[in-house]
Amino acid sequence: MGTKSGSYWVTWADGHAKNSESVDDLAEPFKTNVKAYIKALKDAGAKVEIDTTKRSDKRAYLFHWSWKISLDKCKASDAEKMIGVDIEWDHGNDAESKKGAEEMVSGFGLAIPPRSNQAPALTSNHISGKAIDMTITWTGTIKVKNKTGVEVSVPFKANVDQNTVLHNVGATYGVKKLKNDAPHWSLTGH
Ligand SMILES: [Zn+2]
Numbered sequence: 001m002g003t004k005s006g007s008y009w010v011t012w013a014d015g016h017a018k019n020s021e022s023v024d025d026l027a028e029p030f031k032t033n034v035k036a037y038i039k040a041l042k043d044a045g046a047k048v049e050i051d052t053t054k055r056s057d058k059r060a061y062l063f064h065w066s067w068k069i070s071l072d073k074c075k076a077s078d079a080e081k082m083i084g085v086d087i088e089w090d091h092g093n094d095a096e097s098k099k100g101a102e103e104m105v106s107g108f109g110l111a112i113p114p115r116s117n118q119a120p121a122l123t124s125n126h127i128s129g130k131a132i133d134m135t136i137t138w139t140g141t142i143k144v145k146n147k148t149g150v151e152v153s154v155p156f157k158a159n160v161d162q163n164t165v166l167h168n169v170g171a172t173y174g175v176k177k178l179k180n181d182a183p184h185w186s187l188t189g190h
Pocket of ligand 1: 126131132133181183184185
């Protein structure tokens with residue numbers, strides 16, 4: 001017997017399905033790529049603050065199905081099973097199933113319509129350890145070594161998504177910028 005959906009699972013996820021802020025939890029070769037890129041940025045005088053690296057697949061699973069069930073995008077009985085997460089989405093009646101899912105959506109602080117019309121993804125480069133969210137700051141222009149050791153002058157831009165010079169330096173290390181998500185860099189650029 002599993003445990004029915006509800007706020008229990010928010011607490012459970014905070015203990016058993018945490019996201020990582022450590023570069024060491026990333027997958028190779030991205031881990032080595034990111035370390036080299038961050039070292040080059042710091043050597044040049046930039047400040048690098050890391051937010052999320054590897055995202056928990058179990059956490060993503062709980063996000064995805066609670067969001068869909070709470071918003072009537074699917075029935076509780078449609079939710080897939082996941083090994084290691086013994087949750088019962090179906091309480092035996094629709095209103096109770098939906099209430100359990102709603103408790104999780106609000107407990108996790110998930111974005112719902114109108115803020116977001118998309119269910120939290122089950123797959124992403126964060127889940128496979130191939131993406132990092134980080135904020136890179138400096139003042140003026142710094143000289144960052146690219147992978148081949150050539151120094152590149154990079155002016156600071158408040159909007160990192162527009163800093164193509166920085167994106168190009170990152171790409172030499174195999175760390176590619178997603179251009180509509182400020183902190184997001186990955187192996188593929190997605
Ligand atoms: Zn990201």
